[in-house]
Amino acid sequence: MDTSASASGPAPSRRPRSVAVIGGGISGLAAAWYAKQALPDATVTVFEGSPRLGGKLAVAEVGGVRVDLGAESILNRRPEAVDLARAVGLADDIVHPATASASIWNRGELVPMPRGHLMGVPGDPRVLAGLLSAAGLKRAEAGPTLPPRSLLRVEAETDDVAVGGFVAERFGREVVDRLVEPLLGGVYAGHADEISLRAAIPALVPAYESGEPLDEAVSKILAAQAGAADPKPVFAGIRGGVGRFPAALTESCESAGVTVHRETMVRELSRTAGGWRLVCGPVPAARAHEFDAVIVAVPGAPAARLLKDAAPAAATELAGIAYASVALATFVFDDAALPAGSGFLVPPADGRFIKASTFSSVKWSWLAASGKTVVRASVGRHRETADLQREDTELAALALADLRTALGPDALGDPVDRYVQRWGGGLPQYAVGHVARVERIRSAVAAQPGLAVCGAAYDGVGIAACVASALRAAGEISTGAIGTGAIGTGAIGTGAHTNPEHP
Ligand SMILES: Cc1cc2nc3c(=O)[nH]c(=O)nc-3n(C[C@H](O)[C@H](O)[C@H](O)COP(=O)(O)OP(=O)(O)OC[C@H]3O[C@@H](n4cnc5c(N)ncnc54)[C@H](O)[C@@H]3O)c2cc1C
Known part of the structure; x- marks a missing residue:
């Protein structure tokens, strides 16, 4: 890591010799990986504020089974995320859902x-x-x-x-x-x-x-999809959980020479004569580091704080992106009688507590192999936070009560374990005008040489779109070194406005 606070760094238009990535979610880790591929001689350093890498991708053991606590599937109809998963050693663990059918809990009835x-x-x-x-x-x-x-x-x-x-x-x-x-x-x-x-x-x-x-x-559009020469399954997963992806990516990054700092919050970002200065860590022991280029891979609000001096127009736009908070309640049963399909969605008009449920052990055969039944339910929508203010026990009880109502009183016994994971500010809201907003952010950022942004706030909330935005950001700071065969996972900047699908 560069620690010399020199104001005479290299000219920003040169190929950077040092790159900082702020944020160690899937976007930041992917950006670090792509940046290192494009600039093998450069130092690449990731700064993650929390003790854990991966952001909204996480796995944990519930009732003796490793389960995803956040994202659990990857859009497979675009290449970036699945290609990257393969490139970091997960090729043999890429799987597809056992069933593509789901239901809607509609006016008290589960309908296909x-x-x-x-x-x-x-x-x-x-x-x-x-x-x-x-x-x-x-x-x-x-x-x-x-x-x-x-x-x-x-x-x-x-x-x-x-x-x-x-x-x-x-x-x-x-x-x-x-x-x-x-x-x-x-x-x-x-x-x-x-x-x-x-x-x-x-x-x-x-x-x-x-x-x-x-x-x-x-x-x-549907006819074109159906007539595709090689129609791929829409979604992919990773055996053992999509939450394994960040760990595999981190390992590959570190083997390639990327330095990854955990528990290192970046507090300030400012321009120097030749590059960028980051102030990191807790106030009493804050440290400054200098880099030629920086990729900001954090959600809207922290990105706005970091960019307020360096790119104020981008910061104002980023501050305007609202986020929804959600919670996921995961239940593990010794046995349960679930209907066919991967789960159900709930129309908000019906006023239920839960918003959707995934029958995880039906959807993913690696979970079925555990012999347990795993069901998860999501709660919370943008601005509707009252339900999220309940204690974990109450939230889980209300979610389970809804599941029992939807599935019938005999479908689910008592769970052997349950876990409530909260994702405060988990999902950006792509409000009317979002695409134009992102264009304004990107043009304000592009005016600052050696600066790029990526993540869920921009071109799609799904993992595939996040990885694509990371590839694009790495290309932007590498001044064209990327996307010319150096990586081989697709062109930079294509598919900028993709459909962020996930179940
Ligand atoms: C409940 C839930 C379920 C989802 N399910 C799916 C799914 O099945 N499929 C799918 O494709 N997508 C899904 N998504 C969306 C997807 O998971 C996220 O959009 C994506 O993981 C976001 O990645 P990111 O790296 O852009 O941001 P994050 O995951 O938010 O990572 C940002 C990181 O930056 C760190 N950070 C913030 N500020 C600073 C700072 N100042 N200094 C240093 N570090 C900082 C944070 O600690 C965090 O680790 C889901 C999202 C949620 C919330």
Whole structure:
């Protein structure tokens, strides 16, 4: 690590000889890995504020079984994250869900998740027959005949619109309430009437812009996916938990010569004559370090604090990104009678305590091999924090009561163990105008040579999008050294606005 506080470092436009990565979540670790690949002669140093690396990826033992406490699947339809997992030694442990079917706990009944939709937007509204009321279905079927953009509150400056209003205008409110809302809730823990169409479902933007009937647009997209030469499973997991990914990545980084500091909070970031100065650690023992380049891989609020002097316009925009807090209650049973499928989503309109449940030991065969039944339930949505203020015991009891109501009184006995994991500020909200906001952040950051940002706040909350943003950030500070065959996992800057899907 550079500790000399010289103000005459190398010119920022040169290939950096020292790189700092702030944040040791999956984005920061991936950025460090890519930076080291692109700049093998440079020193690369990761600073993680907490004692644990991995951020929202974590595994722990519950009831004698190792389970994911945060993210548990990776989008497999884009290459970055699965390729990186392979590159860091997890190739033999990449698995796919044992079942692709799921349910919706709809008006007190578990109904199969309809097929033939894109984030809840149907190609043919008739697929929603088991989910909607007769009136709701009739409205959905009539929808595409309405004129485009007639009732929408479009944000003029960014020509963006909330997913909820856009879909409701065409197919009726019930489609949003019963399908779009729970699906979007699963990704962002947010509200369909606030989440940006451009950011959350970019595949539908051409239809939004052209006024093409949505059902036709969705049908074409689904047909193209189905007709792909090598249709891949949509999701991948890692045997032993996606939470193993950061440890494998850290090990590979360290073997390649990256230095990784835990419990080292970066408190300040400022420009020097030739590079960047970081102040790290607790106030009484804060230390300054100098680097040629810096990648900021932390969520919106800490990124805003770090960038307030170096890139004030970016800091203001980052401070405007809201975050939702969520909790996951994991239950381990000796045995249980679960229905088929990987779990269920819950429409918020039904006023339940839980928002979704994953039958983890049905979904992942490596968990089934433990002989236990593992079920997890998620709680909390953006701004709806009252339920999260309950004690762990009460939160778990309410979640279990909902599970018993959904699955029937005899499905679940008493769990052998339970665990409540809280993710305060866990998920960024991609509000209307998010894509334009990110463009403004990136242009303010790009004006500062040797500075880049990556993470869940930008182009997608899913792990795959985070890894892609890390690849892009490493490319930006390496002044083109990356993406020319040095790494071989794909081009920098492609797929900037990807659909952050996870169940
Ligand atoms: C409950 C939950 C379930 C999810 N499930 C899935 C899923 O199944 N599939 C999927 O693809 N995605 C899922 N996601 C989303 C995904 O896990 C996250 O978006 C992603 O892991 C974020 O990674 P990150 O590195 O950008 O940020 P983080 O994981 O937040 O990491 C940022 C790191 O920076 C550190 N830090 C912050 N400030 C500083 C500072 N000043 N100095 C040093 N370090 C600092 C933090 O301690 C943290 O370790 C889920 C998210 C949640 C909350």
